[in-house]
Amino acid sequence: MAATKQVAEKLCELCSRGEHAKAMQDLYADDARHVEVMAMPGSPWPRVMEGKAALQKYSEEWSKMTTVHRSSIGKPIVNGNQFLVEMKMDATQNAGPMAGVRMDMSEQCLYTVKNGKIAEAKFFYSMG
Amino acid sequence: MAATKQVAEKLCELCSRGEHAKAMQDLYADDARHVEVMAMPGSPWPRVMEGKAALQKYSEEWSKMTTVHRSSIGKPIVNGNQFLVEMKMDATQNAGPMAGVRMDMSEQCLYTVKNGKIAEAKFFYSMG
Numbered sequence: 001m002a003a004t005k006q007v008a009e010k011l012c013e014l015c016s017r018g019e020h021a022k023a024m025q026d027l028y029a030d031d032a033r034h035v036e037v038m039a040m041p042g043s044p045w046p047r048v049m050e051g052k053a054a055l056q057k058y059s060e061e062w063s064k065m066t067t068v069h070r071s072s073i074g075k076p077i078v079n080g081n082q083f084l085v086e087m088k089m090d091a092t093q094n095a096g097p098m099a100g101v102r103m104d105m106s107e108q109c110l111y112t113v114k115n116g117k118i119a120e121a122k123f124f125y126s127m128g
Numbered sequence: 129m130a131a132t133k134q135v136a137e138k139l140c141e142l143c144s145r146g147e148h149a150k151a152m153q154d155l156y157a158d159d160a161r162h163v164e165v166m167a168m169p170g171s172p173w174p175r176v177m178e179g180k181a182a183l184q185k186y187s188e189e190w191s192k193m194t195t196v197h198r199s200s201i202g203k204p205i206v207n208g209n210q211f212l213v214e215m216k217m218d219a220t221q222n223a224g225p226m227a228g229v230r231m232d233m234s235e236q237c238l239y240t241v242k243n244g245k246i247a248e249a250k251f252f253y254s255m256g
Binding site: 035077 | 163164165203205206207208210211212236238250251252253254
């Protein structure tokens with residue numbers, strides 16, 4: 001519980017400063033995975049992505065093709081080895097089928113911590 | 129995913145009508161469990177409660193000692209075999225160390241569905 005709270009606070013601190021890459025580098029386990037609600041239509045990325053290296057590559061490419069106008073992160077809520085935090089983002093895709101569309105998104109992110117590292121991030125958002 | 133969505137919608141429909149007992153009876157697995165953030169100080173109920181029968185007993189006793197002034201349930205968001213939904217409640221405890229204290233609470237509830245039934249409910253709320 002104490003380790004989970006520490007990871008949660010560190011993640012929020014780094015993300016609120018825009019240091020997403022450092023957050024992933026410092027806090028993710030080598031075999032961490034992301035679980036989206038679904039694979040995005042027209043996207044090469046699958047619903048479940050595994051491995052810190054793959055996630056870092058994804059994150060880097062996502063950053064390149066996205067203009068973030070504004071983003072914010074809520075206050076994490078811890079339960080055992082999991083925590084939940086709301087993320088908001090106002091962004092425009094620069095390429096792909098959604099190019100030029102500005103979207104104001106909000107999602108609840110559920111993180112699972114094992115051995116002091118983030119083992120899984122699962123995203124809950126509604127599709128309009 | 130389809131079964132999870134169906135269970136989520138049924139739960140929300142019943143809870144929004146105040147039919148919490150029926151929701152538990154119809155939708156919970158026999159070995160369902162509740163995972164709270166922590167055991168409440170002065171409460172006989174543990175952080176993790178297991179078994180539908182135990183949960184029904186808990187729920188019944190909780191109802192007896194609580195006056196609910198108002199409650200609402202949000203729109204469920206599904207990811208795979210889990211869904212997340214916000215519950216709000218304005219209530220006063222009638223007994224125990226918190227007797228007479230009216231609280232306006234909000235929590236995110238994470239449900240896990242297995243074989244078409246709710247196997248776990250995990251509650252995320254912040255303590256003020």
